[in-house]
Amino acid sequence: MGTAVAAGVALAELGAQAQTPAVAPLRISNPPPLLVPRTELVIVPEYEAQARLVLGPARVAPILGSDMSVTNRITLRPRMNINTRGLDLTAPLFGDDHFTPIMVGPMADQRRFHAEGEVATARGASAAKAAMVVSSDSSMPLTAIAQATTAPLYVQVYAGSPKVKDILAQASTVRAKAVFVTVGAGTSAAAPATPAGAPIDWAAIEAVVKGTSLPVIVKGITRPQDAREAVKRGAKGVVVSNYRGGSAAGLTGTLLLVAPVVQAVGADVPVLVDGSFRLGTDVLKALAFGAKGVLIGRPAMWGLAAYGADGVQGVVQRLQTDLGRYMCMCGLTSLTAVNPSVARVRAARIAARN
Amino acid sequence: MGDIERAWLTNPSRRKALARMAGLVAGSPVAAAMAQIDPHPLGEHRRALSLAEIQTIFDFEPLFFGNVSRTIYDYSAHGDGTEWSLRRNRQAFDWVDIIPGRPAVAVSQVDLSSEMLGLKMKFPIVIAPSSLQVNLHPDGEIGMYRAATAASNTMMMLSANNQTPVTQVAPAVTGGTLWAQYYAHEDLATTQQWVNTFNSVGCDTVVVTVDQQAAYYPRTLHDRNFGGRGGRGAGGRGAAAGAAAAPPALTGAARYGVNGRIWYTWQHFDALRKMVKGQLLIKGIMDPEDALLSIQHGADGIVVSNHGGRSMDFGPSSLEALPEIVAAVNGRVPILFDSGIRRGADCFKALALGANAVCLGRAARWGLAAFGSAGAQRAMEILQQELVQTAATAGCTKLSDINKTKIRADFA
Ligand SMILES: Cc1cc2nc3c(=O)[nH]c(=O)nc-3n(C[C@H](O)[C@H](O)[C@H](O)COP(=O)(O)O)c2cc1C
Numbered sequence: 001m002g003t004a005v006a007a008g009v010a011l012a013e014l015g016a017q018a019q020t021p022a023v024a025p026l027r028i029s030n031p032p033p034l035l036v037p038r039t040e041l042v043i044v045p046e047y048e049a050q051a052r053l054v055l056g057p058a059r060v061a062p063i064l065g066s067d068m069s070v071t072n073r074i075t076l077r078p079r080m081n082i083n084t085r086g087l088d089l090t091a092p093l094f095g096d097d098h099f100t101p102i103m104v105g106p107m108a109d110q111r112r113f114h115a116e117g118e119v120a121t122a123r124g125a126s127a128a129k130a131a132m133v134v135s136s137d138s139s140m141p142l143t144a145i146a147q148a149t150t151a152p153l154y155v156q157v158y159a160g161s162p163k164v165k166d167i168l169a170q171a172s173t174v175r176a177k178a179v180f181v182t183v184g185a186g187t188s189a190a191a192p193a194t195p196a197g198a199p200i201d202w203a204a205i206e207a208v209v210k211g212t213s214l215p216v217i218v219k220g221i222t223r224p225q226d227a228r229e230a231v232k233r234g235a236k237g238v239v240v241s242n243y244r245g246g247s248a249a250g251l252t253g254t255l256l257l258v259a260p261v262v263q264a265v266g267a268d269v270p271v272l273v274d275g276s277f278r279l280g281t282d283v284l285k286a287l288a289f290g291a292k293g294v295l296i297g298r299p300a301m302w303g304l305a306a307y308g309a310d311g312v313q314g315v316v317q318r319l320q321t322d323l324g325r326y327m328c329m330c331g332l333t334s335l336t337a338v339n340p341s342v343a344r345v346r347a348a349r350i351a352a353r354n
Numbered sequence: 355m356g357d358i359e360r361a362w363l364t365n366p367s368r369r370k371a372l373a374r375m376a377g378l379v380a381g382s383p384v385a386a387a388m389a390q391i392d393p394h395p396l397g398e399h400r401r402a403l404s405l406a407e408i409q410t411i412f413d414f415e416p417l418f419f420g421n422v423s424r425t426i427y428d429y430s431a432h433g434d435g436t437e438w439s440l441r442r443n444r445q446a447f448d449w450v451d452i453i454p455g456r457p458a459v460a461v462s463q464v465d466l467s468s469e470m471l472g473l474k475m476k477f478p479i480v481i482a483p484s485s486l487q488v489n490l491h492p493d494g495e496i497g498m499y500r501a502a503t504a505a506s507n508t509m510m511m512l513s514a515n516n517q518t519p520v521t522q523v524a525p526a527v528t529g530g531t532l533w534a535q536y537y538a539h540e541d542l543a544t545t546q547q548w549v550n551t552f553n554s555v556g557c558d559t560v561v562v563t564v565d566q567q568a569a570y571y572p573r574t575l576h577d578r579n580f581g582g583r584g585g586r587g588a589g590g591r592g593a594a595a596g597a598a599a600a601p602p603a604l605t606g607a608a609r610y611g612v613n614g615r616i617w618y619t620w621q622h623f624d625a626l627r628k629m630v631k632g633q634l635l636i637k638g639i640m641d642p643e644d645a646l647l648s649i650q651h652g653a654d655g656i657v658v659s660n661h662g663g664r665s666m667d668f669g670p671s672s673l674e675a676l677p678e679i680v681a682a683v684n685g686r687v688p689i690l691f692d693s694g695i696r697r698g699a700d701c702f703k704a705l706a707l708g709a710n711a712v713c714l715g716r717a718a719r720w721g722l723a724a725f726g727s728a729g730a731q732r733a734m735e736i737l738q739q740e741l742v743q744t745a746a747t748a749g750c751t752k753l754s755d756i757n758k759t760k761i762r763a764d765f766a
Contacts, residue, residue: 043435043436045436072438074668075668075669075670076666076668076669077641077669078565078640078641078660078665078666078669079641079643079644080564080565080567080618080636080638080639080640080641080644081564081618081619081620081622081623081644081647082618082619083616083617083618083619084567084568084607084616085606085607085616085617086606086607087606087607087609087610087612087616088606089610100610279435279436279667279668281435281667281668317611320610320611321610321611321612322435323610324568324607324610324611324612325568325569325570325612325614326568326666326667326668328567328568328607328612328614328616329565329567329568329569329665329666329669330666344670346670346766347764347766349445349449
């Protein structure tokens with residue numbers, strides 16, 4: 001067996017000694033990672049790997065990971081022989097007819113992921129005709145973001161934050177269509193999240209409601225009684241959200257929290273949801289539980305990091321198309337046709353043998 | 355053997371290193387000398403199973419992989435979306451336990467013959483319609499039909515997306531039974547032409563497939579990293595590129611990049627029902643209400659199927675959908691089952707849950723791709739034998755013995 005090695009060495013030496021220009025030098029090092037062309041990506045989770053390539057392990061860390069444990073035990077109900085050519089995903093929300101019920105949620109400091117930050121996100125979301133919620137901890141001026149936006153624009157602020165007054169003023173300047181107030185997450189993106197179960201600062205929410213003529217939506221609701229209280233204090237909608245990935249805090253995914261909240265606030269108050277929405281099927285499940293809209297977070301950042309505005313557009317459009325595809329396969333032509341029988345929660349199981 | 359040498363011999367990059375070295379000495383007299391010593395320096399250390407060594411259906415799969423291009427493999431192997439339902443099709447069989455017979459019976463006592471829709475079957479196993487079989491092996495659809503007929507007269511459904519037309523397949527084998535699978539065409543005149551063609555070769559039983567309305571299965575990156583970029587478009591429908599593909603003036607589903615067979619209606623099914631003088635089965639039913647509608651609209655039989663995981667990701671597995679459909683149909687029409695069958699025990703479980711027969715998709719395709727017609731025949735015979743063996747172990751001597759009392763199912 002030693003001969004194979006010996007022969008290898010001998011041949012390498014031969015090549016070196018020959019010194020003919022036609023012989024290419026041996027390259028040992030790996031070439032730098034190449035991004036896959038955006039249009040080659042098939043499902044949204046594939047964007048995550050591309051973001052990792054661009055950002056490297058440290059910078060990608062804040063946007064890694066998904067909690068699919070709940071969605072992975074919910075099946076959808078396929079129906080046949082129903083013509084769905086007239087599919088209409090129009091979602092009326094806060095005075096606008098949205099192209100679909102999918103919007104880009106608030107995420108702080110997006111220049112961490114792309115040089116153009118929120119402006120690129122806005123351009124991408126608008127190219128996909130999707131609304132965007134701008135974080136109060138944005139890394140770009142709200143006016144610049146608004147200029148890049150053609151779809152409805154919303155602003156977000158933390159309940160009790162010293163920025164509230166300033167953000168509300170800016171919101172009316174840029175003609176934002178609603179204000180999202182985040183609860184349960186401290187007063188800024190950098191601040192520690194409020195401990196789970198801590199009471200919500202309702203006075204802070206009332207202050208926002210009083211401080212603006214725009215509809216106020218409370219984001220960060222996990223319990224039906226909190227949703228009811230938010231509406232009592234003037235909220236025009238709620239977002240079921242367990243902020244920064246409930247999995248770390250031992251909370252379950254948000255999907256199963258939607259139905260009780262919808263029941264608590266009634267059909268007239270739109271309930272939105274976010275947290276680990278990665279597939280069109282995830283969105284359809286939320287709608288089946290009664291949600292009127294879904295916010296996507298990390299996937300939009302994967303797209304942004306890897307491909308800028310194009311990537312955000314690609315992520316949103318993939319979700320829009322897949323929501324439409326799966327609605328067609330469930331025989332549903334409009335959001336009003338979606339009902340609880342579309343989704344079915346199955347037993348949690350240990351991975352099977354084969 | 356020293357560590358360095360061992361690493362050299364076993365490292366996966368050895369092939370690359372060898373290839374580089376070949377490049378290094380290319381054009382040199384040394385390369386020419388090496389080529390004369392060993393024209394195939396790589397790969398001689400592998401040996402594939404021969405047909406005689408095949409023990410289970412799974413043995414065929416890597417041979418299939420090795421025999422076809424990556425594009426053809428991907429097209430056959432994969433499913434819709436994240437393939438959650440494709441995986442669940444297999445997992446669901448683990449949620450059913452077979453209760454050992456008290457007592458077990460001898461294999462020689464087992465006779466699983468039956469009659470369904472005028473079809474006399476020695477075993478309740480038939481061949482599902484699956485497309486493009488010449489791609490798998492030059493024997494193609496005719497080879498599959500020959501295999502089926504040789505394997506105790508197994509009925510075969512010929513896919514509408516075949517590479518050998520029914521007019522050639524049907525007469526190629528004497529004594530066989532061929533049913534024709536059909537995808538609806540919106541234009542009824544075209545449908546009539548298809549039905550006329552089926553009739554002209556004696557294919558009087560038609561199976562119309564109604565699922566997979568907006569499915570696609572372009573390959574994910576993970577797959578394509580191994581196989582280049584050939585996967586997209588191979589059978590894909592819907593909008594692989596997302597809504598971006600939609601020019602602005604579109605209306606309805608097309609606005610969202612959603613296309614495909616989303617126009618299917620029961621009215622169209624009714625029209626087809628009138629055209630087909632023989633038996634008409636409906637394939638792709640996954641819901642009890644659709645099963646009842648199928649009967650109302652005159653279907654003679656139902657194929658419970660999620661198209662082998664190629665129809666709707668995050669739909670249930672076929673197996674977990676089966677019991678509720680069986681209950682709703684309540685014996686009014688026969689129920690065929692497919693998606694995920696790889697073992698005789700799988701056949702047993704589906705039959706025990708109420709299917710009248712099971713259909714083989716990939717199991718038969720793997721056999722064909724691995725060894726042509728002989729391989730497909732062997733695949734069918736393996737499953738027939740395994741089913742008989744399972745029935746014997748569970749104490750069943752006839753098909754009607756294979757029922758709910760022989761299993762414990764947990765589909766919560
Ligand atoms: C590559 C491939 C092609 C198929 N083509 C068709 C087809 O043309 N018509 C059809 O009705 N079903 C088609 N099917 C679905 C099969 O009839 C069957 O439902 C499925 O393969 C069963 O699942 P299994 O592969 O796990 O056995 C196809 C399946 C595969 C894997």
